[in-house]
Structures are given as structure tokens and as C-alpha cells.
Amino acid sequence: MKKVICKVEYDTESSELIQKKVFGAFGDADGYEEDLYKTQDGKLFLYGVGGPESPYAEETIKRMSAAKAAEWQKA
Numbered sequence: 001m002k003k004v005i006c007k008v009e010y011d012t013e014s015s016e017l018i019q020k021k022v023f024g025a026f027g028d029a030d031g032y033e034e035d036l037y038k039t040q041d042g043k044l045f046l047y048g049v050g051g052p053e054s055p056y057a058e059e060t061i062k063r064m065s066a067a068k069a070a071e072w073q074k075a
Contacts, residue, residue: 001047003061010045010061012037018044019073029053036069044069 002011015037024031032050039045044064048056064072 001059001061005061005063008039008043008063010037010039010043010063012047012061015039015045018069024051024054027051032056034072036064036072046072 002009002013004010012035016039018036018038020036021034022031023033029051030053032048032054033056035047037045037047044066046062046064046069047059048062049059050056
């Protein structure tokens, strides 16, 4: 998935996957997956996708600060 946020392109295909978290089982309406990525120039972003009743009913990309990414990784 690609998304441009504030004139910066975030692309899951060309970025490095740092960590993946899965919540629920495959096929759960409220299950979802969050993947933390780092772009080639060091920007961090979260890719989310899930079932229709999850926080990611539509796949999305959210940019993250290093502090927020570290917090997410600990949770």
C-alpha cells in the first residue's frame, strides 16, 4: 500500500518491516494486524488492516514518531 502524507510517500513495498502484531484470529470481524515500517530515509509508519468491525476496517497508513513507535513496540 502507498499513501502520501504531508508530501511524503509511505510505501509498504519499498520500506523495511520492523515488527508485526496480530490481534484476533484470521477471519474475525474484529481482528486486525498492525505492521511497523521504516522508510529508506528513516521515517516510521504503521500499516493497519483488519475485519469490518476492527479499528482498521479500511487499510490505512499512519506516520509515527520514534517515541510513539518505541511505545507501540513495548505494548
